[in-house]
Amino acid sequence: MILSPEDTLYAYGKINEAYGSINRIDDFFRMKKLERIKEIPPTLFGMSHEDDLFQDFSMHPEDMNFRIVQPDHSTFNTLLEMTASFTYEEAPGKEMKLMIQETTTGTAVGFIKLGSPIINSKPRNEYLGGTPDLTIFNKRAIMGFIIVPTQPFGFNYLGGKLLSLICCSHEVREMLNKKYDTEMCLFETTSLYGNIKGTSQYDGLKPYLRYRGDTESKFLLTLPDFIYHDLNKWFTERNDGPLIHKGASSRKLKIQTKMISIIKNSLKEYYPDLHTEFVSFIKSKQDVTTQKRFYMSDYGYENVKDVLLGKTETLIPNKQNFDKFYLDNMVQWWKRKASNRYKKLTDEKSVRTELEVWNANTMNTIDIIR
Secondary structure, eight states, X not given: OOOOHHHHHHXXXXXXXXXXXXXXXXHHHHHHHHHHHTTSOOOOTTOOGGGGBOOOTTOOGGGOOEEEEOOOHHHHHHHHHHHOSSOOOOOSSOEEEEEEEETTTTEEEEEEEEEOOOSOOHHHHHHHTSOOOHHHHHHHEEEEEEEEEOBTXXXXXXXXXXXXXXXXXXXXXXXXXXXXXXXXXXXXXXXXXXXXXXXXXXXXXTTTSEEEEEOOOOOOOOOOHHHHHHHHHHHHHHHTSOSSOTTOTTHHHHHHHHHHXXXXXXXXXXXXXXXXXXXXXXXXXXXXXXXXXXXXXXXXXXXXXXXXXXXXXXXXXXXXXXXXXXXXXXXXXXXXXXXXXXXXXXXXXXXOOSOBOOSTTTTTTSOSOO
């Protein structure tokens, strides 16, 4: 497909408009966040979504207990948008949304979304010593796409580490086993901000979660929704049909890639100088993405590699570590770490006491990377 000269310049301008102000990954997150907070539904008079979030920052970690809740879709999405600095896209495959509540207050301290792992990963393949059988792997592995504490619960109490531990717990694994009629043996996740932030909430969690290397990351960030939908409709009209068939996996990314390819080819046809400039522009925006730190958990089994490579179907618990992955044991481990953190902040008079939520009034007062 080659556009007309006029249409070529229009589409070229829309892509430049979308990516022109993005020079770092946090620029992208802030732009997407502005777009999404407008969709948070209003509350009834006298009620607030904030009331559902943990706010008792005088509570000591030793006095806390937690439960895992599966909220309805609307509640999860609304509270997550208020809490997380990033936005997320729905994806095909497995999905489990969890809200972690502190039981005394009955309020949320964080949110978890688990789903089907990405198809290919260099750190994973290096750990396994080869590419796994995807039929086996997709049945027995899960990925953490959202693991985000409310703030300042995360800051005051190492909340991100608590949520990370919960993801690796036998209790969550059994929830997945029951839902998908399987026997999960591998959990994996990546750091959100890649190599622009030196540390991650997943560090320091051995034996529960271990760093396995950095991903390879050279891709173009997704277009803002309002530009993507307008451009997709515009291209569909000129193509007399969709650019990518409706059943395709990763359809949004494939449509975006196709649109940019058409623009490149059309610029090459009519405007060679602009084509050269556009190719360089797109490459510079791919450089915005960063390598991400990759982490894995074997839930305390000792032969996960053999299972995922198809050498055996029987999992063998590691006698030294398996019981450590029960939630009660993990929470006790966290309480020791969180108590030290809370004492240090208390001694320094640095405990944060104001709930941090995203809305139009706080967009420029909360750090995107935190």
